[in-house]
Amino acid sequence: MGNPTILVLRILMSGVLAGTVFVQAVMVPLLGVDLSEAGPDFAAIRVPVLLVVLLGIVTFQVTLICVWRLLTMVRRGTVFSAAAFRWVDIIIGAVAAAAVLTVVLGCLLAPGETVAPGIVLLIGGIAVTIAGVALVVVVMRALLAQAVATDARARDLRSQLDEVI
DSSP: OOHHHHHHHHHHHHHHHHHHHHIIIIIHHHHHHHHHHSOHHHHTTHHHHHHHHHHHHHHHHHHHHHHHHHHHHHHHTOOSSTHHHHHHHHHHHHHHHHHHHHHHHHHHHSSSSSSOHHHHHHHHHHHHHHHHHHHHHHHHHHHHHHHHHHHHHHHHHHHHHHHHO
C-alpha cells in the first residue's frame, strides 16, 4: 500500500473520528431529549438505550484507532510482526462488543408496542451482520499469522543463504 493511499485513508478516518465525536457530544444528548419527550413507554429504557448507543460509538472509535495503528505499521514496513496481532485482536473484540450491544439494543426495544417488530428484527439482522464482520477479521488475523510465519521463514532462509555465500 503506497503512501498516498495511506494518507487519503488517514484523512478519511480523521473525518469519521471527528464525526463520531460530534455524534457523542451533540446528537446523543439530543436523542436523550427526544426519548424523554417520547412518553412513558420510552422513559424506562431511555438511559440503557443512550448507554448502548454511546458504547457502540466507542467500539467504532476503538476500531478506527487500531486501524490507524496498523496503517502506521504498514507505512513503516513492520505490519508482519507479532505487534500487529495486538491491534487486530482489539479490533476483533471491539466488533464483537458492537454485535453484543446491537443485540442488547434489540432486546431493549422488543417489549411492548412502542417499536414495530420489524424494526427489532432488522436490528437482529444488523447484529448478525456485525458478528459476521468480526468473523471475517478473525480469518484475516489467521492470514496475517501465515504471512508473519512466511516472512520469518524467508528471513531465516536468507540468513542461511548469506552464510553459504
